């Protein structure tokens with residue numbers, strides 16, 4: 001007689017073979033537990049593991065922090081990409097979180113400003129035309145007052161990765177704020 005039903009080792013119900021996952025390592029070629037029981041076991045294990053992980057995180061906040069920091073260090077590229085995707089989906093939150101960061105870190109903002117000023121001073125050649133340079137900044141201010149968010153940008157950044165530009169009229173241009181922000185301090189063509 002051909003067997004069409006198989007009892008599940010867990011729920012003990014006799015079920016069709018199609019209700020069992022195949023397992024070549026078994027005598028009859030099928031798992032002892034039915035698919036429904038396997039699903040239940042899997043989700044239960046998942047829950048138990050999640051609860052265990054959560055308890056560990058709560059009990060070891062310092063180690064959790066350390067673990068996160070290590071993971072971020074090892075997955076810099078992934079973190080950067082995730083952030084980028086999130087920012088692209090939440091353009092308002094990006095500005096908002098930047099604003100919050102600035103508010104929470106006034107010393108860092110000031111330090112960055114000072115560094116930039118120092119770089120400008122060092123990068124200003126004798127032949128720089130301060131009248132033209134100031135004029136560019138004034139022009140940007142006028143545009144901004146009119147609602148057009150323009151900024152004076154150093155075409156070759158003052159503190160670029162591979163090259164340092166000069167703070168002079170020939171290296172300045174007006175850029176929209178968003179274009180300027182996405183440009184950052186990169187200068188790839190050396």
Ligand SMILES: [Zn+2]
Pocket residue numbers: 008009010011012013033034035036037
């Ligand atoms: Zn079962």
